[in-house]
Amino acid sequence: MNILTHPYIAHATFVILGYTIQTVANISAEQIAHQSLRQTAEPKQMLGTFYKSIALKWTLFTILTLLTITNAPNQAHWTLVGIVTSVLTKSRLTKLIEKYEPHHTYSN
Numbered sequence: 001m002n003i004l005t006h007p008y009i010a011h012a013t014f015v016i017l018g019y020t021i022q023t024v025a026n027i028s029a030e031q032i033a034h035q036s037l038r039q040t041a042e043p044k045q046m047l048g049t050f051y052k053s054i055a056l057k058w059t060l061f062t063i064l065t066l067l068t069i070t071n072a073p074n075q076a077h078w079t080l081v082g083i084v085t086s087v088l089t090k091s092r093l094t095k096l097i098e099k100y101e102p103h104h105t106y107s108n
Helices: 007-039 043-071 073-100
Strands: none
Touching: 007 043, 007 073, 043 073
16 A cells, blocks of 8 residues: 555645645735835835735635635545634734733733
8 A cells, every 4th residue: 555645645645735824925025015015115105014914814715725726626634624713823822912911911
């Protein structure tokens, strides 16, 4: 039996892929928008570029998710499990950070 074709390995691969899609989309959007953010000095333009990078992040996330689900329809639910796990993990970590490090510690 070939270990790479084992169903549990395939399931784990797609869960990990789903878990990392959001990170990949975020890093890609930051790299694309990085140069325009560095060239902008005016706060209004920086905010506009920031919102464009957020829209770009969600666009890349949607494209990557749809590509993954379309190319492997039998593994789509495992990809979605990875995405949901990623969202829940990040939500939980954010709540823990806010609990132990209040916002006033970051202010001047």
